[in-house]
Amino acid sequence: xxxxxxxxxxxxxxxxxxxxxxxxxxxxxxxxxxxxxxxxxxxxxxxxxxxxxxxxxxxxxxxxxxxxxxxxxxxxxxxxxxxxxxxxxxxxxxxxxxxxxxxxxxxxxxxxxxxxxxxxxxxxxxxxxxxxxxxxxxxxxxxxxxxxxxxxxxxxxxxxxxxxxxxxxxxxxxxxxxxxxxxxxxxxxxxxxxxxxxxxxxxxxxxxxxxxxxxxxxxxxxxxxxxxxxxxxxxxxxxxxxxxxxxxxxxxxxxxxxxxxxxxxxxxxxxxxxxxxxxxxxxxxxxxxxxxxxxxxxxxxxxxxxxxxxxxxxxxxxxxxx
Amino acid sequence: xxxxxxxxxxxxxxxxxxxxxxxxxxxxxxxxxxxxxxxxxxxxxxxxxxxxxxxxxxxxxxxxxxxxxxxxxxxxxxxxxxxxxxxxxxxxxxxxxxxxxxxxxxxxxxxxxxxxxxxxxxxxxxxxxxxxxxxxxxxxxxxxxxxxxxxxxxxxxxxxxxxxxxxxxxxxxxxxxxxxxxxxxxxxxxxxxxxxxxxxxxxxxxxxxxxxxxxxxxxxxxxxxxxxxxxxxxxxxxxxxxxxxxxxxxxxxxxxxx
Numbered sequence: 001x002x003x004x005x006x007x008x009x010x011x012x013x014x015x016x017x018x019x020x021x022x023x024x025x026x027x028x029x030x031x032x033x034x035x036x037x038x039x040x041x042x043x044x045x046x047x048x049x050x051x052x053x054x055x056x057x058x059x060x061x062x063x064x065x066x067x068x069x070x071x072x073x074x075x076x077x078x079x080x081x082x083x084x085x086x087x088x089x090x091x092x093x094x095x096x097x098x099x100x101x102x103x104x105x106x107x108x109x110x111x112x113x114x115x116x117x118x119x120x121x122x123x124x125x126x127x128x129x130x131x132x133x134x135x136x137x138x139x140x141x142x143x144x145x146x147x148x149x150x151x152x153x154x155x156x157x158x159x160x161x162x163x164x165x166x167x168x169x170x171x172x173x174x175x176x177x178x179x180x181x182x183x184x185x186x187x188x189x190x191x192x193x194x195x196x197x198x199x200x201x202x203x204x205x206x207x208x209x210x211x212x213x214x215x216x217x218x219x220x221x222x223x224x225x226x227x228x229x230x231x232x233x234x235x236x237x238x239x240x241x242x243x244x245x246x247x248x249x250x251x252x253x254x255x256x257x258x259x260x261x262x263x264x265x266x267x268x269x270x271x272x273x274x275x276x277x278x279x280x281x282x283x284x285x286x287x288x289x290x291x292x293x294x295x296x297x298x299x300x301x302x303x304x305x306x307x308x309x310x311x312x313x314x315x316x317x318x319x320x321x322x
Numbered sequence: 323x324x325x326x327x328x329x330x331x332x333x334x335x336x337x338x339x340x341x342x343x344x345x346x347x348x349x350x351x352x353x354x355x356x357x358x359x360x361x362x363x364x365x366x367x368x369x370x371x372x373x374x375x376x377x378x379x380x381x382x383x384x385x386x387x388x389x390x391x392x393x394x395x396x397x398x399x400x401x402x403x404x405x406x407x408x409x410x411x412x413x414x415x416x417x418x419x420x421x422x423x424x425x426x427x428x429x430x431x432x433x434x435x436x437x438x439x440x441x442x443x444x445x446x447x448x449x450x451x452x453x454x455x456x457x458x459x460x461x462x463x464x465x466x467x468x469x470x471x472x473x474x475x476x477x478x479x480x481x482x483x484x485x486x487x488x489x490x491x492x493x494x495x496x497x498x499x500x501x502x503x504x505x506x507x508x509x510x511x512x513x514x515x516x517x518x519x520x521x522x523x524x525x526x527x528x529x530x531x532x533x534x535x536x537x538x539x540x541x542x543x544x545x546x547x548x549x550x551x552x553x554x555x556x557x558x559x560x561x562x563x564x565x566x567x568x569x570x571x572x573x574x575x576x577x578x579x580x
Contacts, residue, residue, distance in 0.1 A: 099483060110456035248485065250483055263577060
């Protein structure tokens with residue numbers, strides 16, 4: 001096995017016929033690093049069949065297009081990506097911090113004895129050396145790490161870079177089949193359930209109405225949903241709401257959810273655990289409503305009220321609709 | 323059904339902490355506690371063993387200074403024993419080093435299943451559990467929100483960004499659980515008393531044959547600098563005179579959201 005060349009490989013995900021936002025962010029980050037290193041940018045698309053790849057900003061895209069239809073097996077994803085790493089020998093692999101990316105990064109770091117940087121929010125190259133900036137301790141600290149001389153992997157936090165604007169350009173697309181892999185798996189691909197195909201994109205919203213544990217019960221969500229509807233914006237939530245199954249995962253803001261930076265983040269009943277603040281602290285304006293005056297969310301909020309959300313929200317709905 | 327549960331003992335998240343300016347390592351003084359995220363894994367393991375009708379839960383942890391106070395919490399919940407790896411050379415370990423140590427410690431006990439939290443509350447990387455699985459040559463399923471043992475397989479509902487996957491995985495395997503997979507029990511008084519006499523096996527890097535293979539000295543990446551993330555100034559809390567809602571809507575109107 002020869003040493004790595006100067007290429008950068010990015011893991012791409014796609015749903016509903018388009019690359020995900022974080023994929024475009026990874027391309028944007030990866031392109032800068034690849035340019036600095038003087039190597040190619042290679043995309044590996046895992047999981048969709050009908051994405052236009054003519055201008056995605058990569059030099060090469062390897063597609064495992066049947067991934068989405070076969071179902072999920074981390075082993076299958078790892079085996080497929082390992083084959084591409086083996087073939088290309090990139091210097092750096094970028095994957096999103098998420099349920100797929102964490103599986104891939106963890107397994108490949110062991111398989112290739114690679115240096116692994118987690119929760120990466122920035123990358124730079126100086127004289128051929130790659131440096132990653134990672135969030136530590138719930139985003140309270142930022143650490144700059146030198147990723148060493150060999151193959152390195154960076155698991156990148158969604159929302160860390162500006163998504164690449166798709167332009168025009170040639171890309172060498174090659175399709176790979178998973179057939180050869182599927183037969184030899186210990187973990188057979190399982191059935192995927194994706195009930196939430198509503199196209200809710202909380203990352204793209206300029207105003208978010210967000211709820212937390214303070215909502216108390218699933219039935220109470222309606223109160224806040226009415227406000228979100230009146231404003232015509234999506235509803236997001238902190239982890240307790242998602243863990244309880246009151247809202248689906250795509251609505252989650254925070255460390256293990258999405259990182260958002262809307263113009264206004266309007267939060268109701270969110271106390272502001274560090275994991276949550278990490279996902280929304282870059283919002284331009286944060287408005288918090290929580291009955292506990294000592295809730296940590298007030299440390300980052302620009303405006304705050306300790307009014308009961310069940311008093312405030314209906315009044316807001318009335319005023320907005322009025 | 324024997325289950326090994328990886329648990330982390332962490333400084334109380336509510337307590338103040340600091341970084342060593344020269345080594346960039348977290349200064350962990352004072353008593354460590356069981357990471358809240360790990361209580362879910364311990365509870366899940368106890369329930370699976372209960373259901374199987376036989377077997378036991380073993381806690382596996384790596385911590386400085388023979389720290390066992392967090393382990394005692396897990397033992398008080400009902401785990402049978404604990405394995406603690408403690409060694410001065412482990413200071414400054416990165417995620418892969420930690421995975422090597424925990425994998426070697428897990429290998430010293432009998433298990434059908436390894437359970438870990440998807441990520442620890444402090445200094446998390448979220449990568450250690452799957453790295454452990456790779457090192458042990460085990461199939462792994464991450465982000466489990468529902469776990470069931472069915473004969474020789476574990477059936478998992480795996481949380482994803484969009485929904486969930488149904489995954490069936492042969493045992494032995496490693497599963498990482500999300501918070502909310504089960505409701506952790508509070509240790510009973512009896513549990514707390516009996517935990518004091520439950521066995522805790524302490525191992526060093528030499529015991530695991532990992533001297534020079536794991537620890538701060540062999541970390542793959544070098545931390546060049548650490549700085550505090552930009553803290554946002556606290557905003558103004560306005561006393562509400564009954565017009566709070568009105569003010570808020572006017573504000574949103576200015577921004578043309580209404």
